[in-house]
Amino acid sequence: MKLYLLLFFFLLLLSVWLLGHHCILTSGCFEIEREALLTFKAGIIDTGGRLSSWAGRDCCSTWKGVVCDNNTGHIVKLNLQNNYNCDANSSDCALRGEINPSLLVLSHLSRLDLSRNDFGGISIPKFIGSLKSLMHLDLSISNFSGKIPEQLGNLSNLRYLDLSKSDFLCTTPAQLNNLSRLHTLNLSDAFASYKPCVDNLSWLSRLSSMRVLDLSFQNLSDATDWLEVVNTLHFLTELFLSGSRLTNIPTSLSHVNFTSLKFLDISDNGPFNTTLPTWLWNLTKLSYLDLRYSGLHGKIPDSLGNLTSLNMLLLGSNDFDGSIPRSIQNMCNLVSIDFSSIGIGGDIAELVGPLHCSWKNMEELALENNKLHGSLFGWLEEMKNLSVLDLSNNSLAGPIPSGIGRLSNLLWLDLSYNSLQGVISEAHFANLSNLKILFLKSNSLIIDVDNKWIPPFQLQNLALDSCQFSHPQFPAWLRWQMQIYDLTLSNTGIRDTVPEWFWNLPYEYLDLSHNQIRGKLPLSLQLTILEWLILRSNKLEGPIPSLPNSLQVLDLSENSISGPFLSPISNMSQLSYLLLSSNQINGSIPSYICKQNFLEVLDLSNNSLSGELPQCWKNSSFLILDLSNNNLVGEIPSSIDSLCSLTSLHLNNNNFYGELPLELQHCNSLVLLDLSSNKFTGEIPTWIGENLEYLAILQLRSNMFVGEIPSELAQLTYLQFLDLSHNNLTGSIPRSFGNFRAMIYNTTQHDGNIYTVDETLFTAIDYSNNLLVVIKGEEYQYSTTIYLLKVMDLSNNNLSGQIPEEIVALGLLQSLNLSGNHLTGMIPERLGDMRSLESLDLSLNELQGAIPQSLSALTFLSLLNLSYNNLSGRIPTGNQLSTLDNSSIYIGNAYLCGPPTEKNCSENETMPNVVGDDYNGSESTWPYLSMGLGFVAGFWAVCGILIFKESWSSTYFQMIDRLYDKIYVIIAISMRRLNRNMQG
16 A cells, blocks of 8 residues: 555656646657757758758657757757768858757756857857756857857856867958958958957856866957966866967966866967966876967976876977976876977987987977987987877988888888988888888988889878989889879989879879979879979970869979960969979960969069060959060050059060059059069159058169159168169159168167068069179079168169268168269268168269268178279278278279379378369369469460470479369369259
8 A cells, every 4th residue: 555655646746847847758858858959950050951850759869969868858968069971071061050049948958069060150159058957068169259158157067168269269350351362461460359258267267067178269368367267176187278369377376276187288379478387397197288389488497307197298389498307207108299399409319318218108209490419329219109200400410220110100200401311221111111201301311222112101291302312213112102192302313204103193292393304294194183293493395284173383494395385274273373484485475374363473484475465464363473584575554453462573674665554553562573674664653652562672774764763762661672773864862762761770660660571572382583683793693582682773874963961871771883873972971871781882973072981881891883983082991991902993083092092192182172062162273273374374484494494394294284183173063063053
């Protein structure tokens, strides 16, 4: 009886409970929860059909991603992570749309995973903070934006929280919404408008059960309390804050509470500009520590050895001093180390040997981009477990030990950019059957293997640049590398034709440049996935072959490719870089080149192209256009203004004519403009200085420009190279030319503005902007170092007037050439303030007066030419001028004296008797004129005596000769001044 009563009461209580929850359990699923899921589904856009199973009554058994409790039947887990299994296309798989609050019905939900979907930038729903049973919440990489709701702090049972993103953008600036080519934009200003994802993290301190917290790539720049909050989470074992824009990292804590931590990643933050925080050494349970890219500096302390549980230690890309402390030998559990780019030096053998426990078990060792020296012998062969070894860009020397061939686990080997030498034989690869990546480039190694050798490995990536094959033939062993997709054999001494089998390998990237490969390319390259093909500087001949549509970069420069510019190029719709310079390509430039929507760099220089430029430049994406050194003619087409992204334009050494089109001013991204050695006419437009605000290099030499130099050019803040020589320019040098900021300030002015240009603006992949520069009377071809040039050349024009005093402010100018003009007046006395001058040419002008003594302060001056002027007085001496002892420097100046000329100065001839254009002449002209009149009046009185007295005759006529020269100079100055007054 009692048993029946107990059963009755149990059923009664169960009925009351079910009625109280308004739930009906049907077919293993509560109706109210099933309806809630269907309402949620109605708000979701499911193009991949991932929720197609959500039909029928039993949501617990057949609905994908839904998990119910076996005992209660309530839904406890909702796993809707996008696993990229939908038609192999993650974008088709992603759930989109809105998250309906109907999920609040799932009051027993303990796990909610919506990660790796795409919710279109909506905010994280605040109602999620009311799902009190949640223990696991994952909303990572699902395109949520806005601030993290503080309501999540109500989830007191939460143990796992992942809100990480694929980037740190909380709100996207409007100026980025429609940009298709971000690589051309300076993003620093745009990033400033990204809003922080939280004001503070105080709400996290209420999540006392938290074990795993991941806020990577959330903008936590305002969360200065992050460490204080984290320190309250006693049970926290994993913390990931990578790329979260943390601005501070306290170096100490009064008490460290989160000592349960095993994984800590705060990489890609700061830069903190501080030393390693001392609280780290209390986290003795850490097995994973990542502090890379955080702007840390100072010495790595011995306390590092306290972290004996560490398996992975990642400190790369910081700025530490000195060496790694010896206490690292205590860390016997280490299997992965990243000390790359941290500035450590010393002998590598002292760092890794004698081998102690922490190195013998090493699986991954990254020490690249440091200052390590020494050899690989005595330690490398003993690291039996190595799978990844990167020692690139150090100063290691000597041979590679053959014992490396015993490291059978090796997957990745990078020894490039060192000073290694010696022979690499088959023994070096004997047991490397797992090797996939092999980089040995930029060493002095000789690869000597038998032509019949079959390697034990299947490489995916091989780079042997600047190593030398012992035989000039194509390496036959490459035939067996059926998985290789990235191959670089640049400058390896190959002198052979390309075998047919070579073109059957699955390349994505292929570089055979700077060899002596001869013969013709196949008429058609059937490399369907090839993206980069670089064959620069070989001996290839014949026409351009038919190439795959996948190609993005084609470089056939410096070969003997011939024929017209044919249609194979028109089929390559993905092409970004087309480099065909220094070949024998002829014919005209076809109009289809304008239809290459992705083409950014086009280099057809040094060929035999003829005809006019096509008129079709519309919607083009060009950054660099180099058509120099051809036989092109005509005017620059007005459609040039469509190249609004153009940074470099080279049209030099052709036969272009006419005035510069007004439309060119719309190319306001130009950094380099070279139109030299053509037949352009008209005046230099003022809009160059007004609109081309980023222009750093302006080369207009050897044309037919007329008129005055526009003073507006001085508005070009970044201009550091100006060559207007060999034209028909008139007028004076603008006084505003003393205002070129890039020729005055080295880095930043007091206002914080940067006036120098970065070298990356002048280089692109294997293309470098070329510039023919005349310095020190010689022609030089500059390419990769263009950004270092500071030059002004106004020579061989018809300029007049004085050299403006303001020009001495150009303290960074390296070369100044004003020769071959009609400049008058004196050399500016403070010219010696231009301390960077290496070349100064003022020859073939009408300059007068003394040479300033300040020129002796020009310690870098190696070329000086003051010849053929009207300079006078003693030549200055001392310092650098003493090394310039060639008398030709001063030839054509009759009244200069002193070394290195042969004319001696009298003791009182220290100052010249002739001055500049403002010379009055009233005080000293009349005595000389009266002497001249006296000479005329008394000529006949003394003529007879001079005829008969030979010694008197010689002395007298020498005096008259000197007097004549002085009077001639004075009259010439007076006449020039009179002419100017009349013209004015």
